[in-house]
Amino acid sequence: MLDVALISHLPNFADFSRVELEDFIRQASARRVEKNTHFFSEGETASSFYLLLDGYIRVVRISPSGEQIIVRYIASHELFGIAAAIGRDTYPANAVAAVDCVALAWPMSLWPDTVKRFPSFANSASATLGNRLMDVQDRVIELATEQVEHRVAAALLKLLEQAGKETEEGILIDIPLTRQDVSDMSGTTLHTVSRLLSSWEQSGLVKSSRKKVIITDKVKLTNLYNR
Amino acid sequence: MLDVALISHLPNFADFSRVELEDFIRQASARRVEKNTHFFSEGETASSFYLLLDGYIRVVRISPSGEQIIVRYIASHELFGIAAAIGRDTYPANAVAAVDCVALAWPMSLWPDTVKRFPSFANSASATLGNRLMDVQDRVIELATEQVEHRVAAALLKLLEQAGKETEEGILIDIPLTRQDVSDMSGTTLHTVSRLLSSWEQSGLVKSSRKKVIITDKVKLTNLYNR
DNA sequence: CTTTTTGTTTGTTACACAGCAACGTTCAGC
DNA sequence: GCTGAACGTTGCTGTGTAACAAACAAAAAG
Structure with a gap:
């Protein structure tokens, strides 16, 4: 059984009651991904969104000239693959397990309903996006200067x-x-x-x-x- | 009088009826900002969110060593200063008018209510964020490779x-x-x-x-x- | 019209960093 | 314990580009 108590303390799930959370988690399936294999690839139809339970993920994009660069790492207890939150139906980057990983996967079809039922979930997802935006901007500044x-x-x-x-x-x-x-x-x-x-x-x-x-x-x- | 018809066609306002939109716009005040002056500065309390009606805005951040770099430009009909959407109460960057600009400004206090009344407005704001995130990632890749x-x-x-x-x-x-x-x-x-x-x-x-x-x-x- | 400010061009110099190449080291599979 | 592959180190060389400098051009201010 999963550690519901742990998840309930994550900011993304602040709005969920214990019962709701258990219910919500029941709708997910655990996905184990071995080191150096893909959770999903850039351009792929976004069929699931994820919560990383254990491990580290490299978010990788490929430059026009074919070089890969690591956009960012995702650590445990972060949401990822939330393409739907930004109104996309394909993943915008590759997610590769840097070590053996375990994640919860929800079918993307659940997104609209979840957002409706738990407004704070949508808000916290946006906050996550915003933080990433700022992080990436910081990297732009670094690289440029x-x-x-x-x-x-x-x-x-x-x-x-x-x-x-x-x-x-x-x-x-x-x-x-x-x-x-x-x-x-x-x-x-x-x-x-x-x-x-x-x-x-x-x-x-x-x-x-x-x-x-x-x-x-x-x-x-x-x-x-x-x- | 403002061109309500024009605004009604923007993706951000797809969900608004004509009447609602007029009402919403009535709650905004027009703000004119001269070339090379600030709409707002990094770190400042986020008191308004904006829709740029005319002009161009430079989004500028300052590196630790004091150099400024232009993160991106904002063109007409884009939302900006939507710090609330990412759960922040201060602006994360400087917005400087590149030319004389006109924007609609809504008090940030209206944000929660607006999001509640018009879910698609929140969604489209997230989509805006997502697009920016991808744009900035593209720039990281460029700068790196x-x-x-x-x-x-x-x-x-x-x-x-x-x-x-x-x-x-x-x-x-x-x-x-x-x-x-x-x-x-x-x-x-x-x-x-x-x-x-x-x-x-x-x-x-x-x-x-x-x-x-x-x-x-x-x-x-x-x-x-x-x- | 003159002066000042702001933006642009161009040359020279210096150096940080990539590219290449060769070698060393650690690890995994047989 | 071998063998090969993956990973890491180090020296050398070439070059893209930053830094400095100085002059020019155009616009703005007086």
Whole structure:
């Protein structure tokens, strides 16, 4: 059985009574998706909307020239695939599991009714969109004005916020993260990321190994970013 | 008197009857804003939401290092300043009139009631947000993967879409547009934009003079962008 | 008409960063 | 324990583009 109590505390479901929520959850089906496989792809007909229960998802888009860039990560307890909320009937991006994931999936046909019955659900979905809009705008500003070093720092700090986990060595980013992933987030190359991480490791800002990054000096990294 | 008929055809107001719309418009006040002055500023308490009737607005944000970048332009007949739609009580960016502008302003206090009475208004506002989200994501991808030449081309084509006006010489971008503006949109310097426009003028893609850009060969410019 | 301000052009220089290439390291499958 | 694939590191080279600088052009102000 699912942890209804947990879900009931999410802002998206503030308006639901316990009974309503249980009812609503009953209409969903759990979907397990293995690491590196797609929840859905860009352009696909939007048949479901999701709540991520466990794992991390990469939201990926492909540039005209074929390069992929990671628009953002989705963390546990976030809604995603809510194309209907923006009046679209296809998904606007790819959602790829960064680790093994579990999500609740509701048929998209339920959306209009849900929105009608629970106005605050619609509101919170809009709020989610708004926050994403602001996040993405922040990234535009970064990409337009900051140099690579700052952008990579920003990407790491962002991930740390979403997936940071205290360890004795420092704060671990609890997603398997290749240099390529980081570069796909910050619009640079894996080479440059590799170089940066090496130099940061030497100055004691981070510790990194294969698919793993630990931030040992968050303050310095933040300063780097604000300069 | 305002052109109610015109407004009634906007997607945002599809759900309004003629009478309701007139009533709704009566609750707004017209606001005229001179070129280069603010409708509102980032962080300010969101006291109104707007419908732009005439003109163009620059949505501007400031980077940590103090540089301004133009996130996007708002064209006539778009809603803007709808902070409430995303559950915020302050404006998330600056809105600066690029030319003399006229807008309808509703007190933000009307938002909850309006949303309740006209569900489709809320939906269309969300759709507006969603489109903006996708637009901004596109810009992230551009900035991350394309070189300056492509980005500037993309910026011009985007503007052309919003504010293009056929003339005998080509398609005029009907906003007073300095090189600085274009560079603020494409994350480069006015120097580079100047050089690019010069070279494009020589190859017959555009004609430009002070604050004015005419695209004479849209196809070639588009190709440039897609490469 | 003259002066000042604002926008634009163009040359030169410097450097951050991508691209390429080669090598090292870790991991998974047989 | 091998072998191959996936991932990471590092040096070198080339170039796109930012930064500085200086002059020009056009509009606005007086």
